Amino acid sequence: MRLLNRKILIVCLCIVANAFALSSYAQCKSFTKKRCLPSLAPFIHNGQLTSAIFNAGETADIEMTFNAGKEYRIIACSQETLGKVKFKVLDKTRKVLYSSEEDETNPSWDFKVENTQQLIIQISVPKEEQKNKLAQFTQNGCISLLVGFK
């Protein structure tokens, strides 16, 4: 009987683990749709989900082409658990063209480009707080990088 109970427990844990893995995608999609996309209006997004689950202290680069003659809005939209997420806009030599404010929630930037060019948007998540480090816990959450044009 004890062996059977153990097997049932293992199966249940597998189901929970699987559901948890799937939930991170759904969590990001649902979060982006409800909390982020509305902020992009009246700019039109490119129809691609550029979001992922991040841990505290992580960074990511998103490379994209920006076309001359169009106006763009970039928004780094993140779940509150991650703290104040920042982004920078870099040219291809990695010269910083724009850096969002330290204490801005879901920072955004509107701009145009004179010549069509490739730019890098660098997202950085603040490092986790000391109290979490001591407890061996890490914060994670969804970040959506939205780019719209008009």
Add this chain to the structure above:
Amino acid sequence: MKRTIIFCIISAALISCGDEEIPQEIVDDVSTKVLDDQSIERAERAQKVFQTIPSPYETALLFEESGIGYNVDALNPVENVNKYTTSVQQALNLGVYGADLSYANIHDQSQESMFYMNCSKKMADALGVAGAFTAEAIERIEENMNNRDSMMTIVSDAFWTCDSYLKENKQDNLSALIIAGGWLEGLYIGTRSINDDNPNQDMMQRIAEQKYSLNNLIDLLDSYDDDAVKNIADQLTILKSSFDKIEEQESETTVSKDDVPIIGGGSTLNYTPETIKEISATIESIRNEIIK
């Protein structure tokens, strides 16, 4: 033991309600977890580069502003929609029909837009993405058929739903093929408008500028270990060899202090009409292979 099972079932049910809004307290709870191998792997993965490319709508708008006219013969015939039976064909041609829809809409072709919207819906349904072109979305499209901006938003939302659904269901490879199909069709339509005897300078410039997006697209496709994706990436690499003949001249970037800042400088491109013709011929060959 019964309590353990009930706990597990409730936990799974709570966590699996993916498409519904997740209460903040639950998000806070599940996002605070012990560091384990999975977290470390995820941390390594997140330190990478994401690739994204402009939508077919944006490309179609740029081409329209450069003086491209409407040419229905440049589009994938509507009747082809029944030929696409594999998920690879359906994904590529969902991208193709999406670009055709964008082009028809930007040129105020209401009837053609409806045809291409139906083709897009058919491909999305075949891929199992039921939530993209819902009855409600189609009704909104019909109501806003003559409002270009509203149409752009509604159609972009539909393609966002496709993209996010496929990524959510671990079918990113199909998502990448939709993006590739849309980009190829958008560029194909642009190249069809080039008059060999008297090429439009603006159009040639816009085509040359696709060099950057092509590099992003190849990088995106290269990140998949999938035969169909690799096949498209290989064809795009051939196209890249033509685009590589376009020279880039760099100047220092600057940012103006305007209300809407303008990033100046950066790259300017030097190319010959022959290079654009070569690109056009290669694009035609790849695109015709996709829609056949």
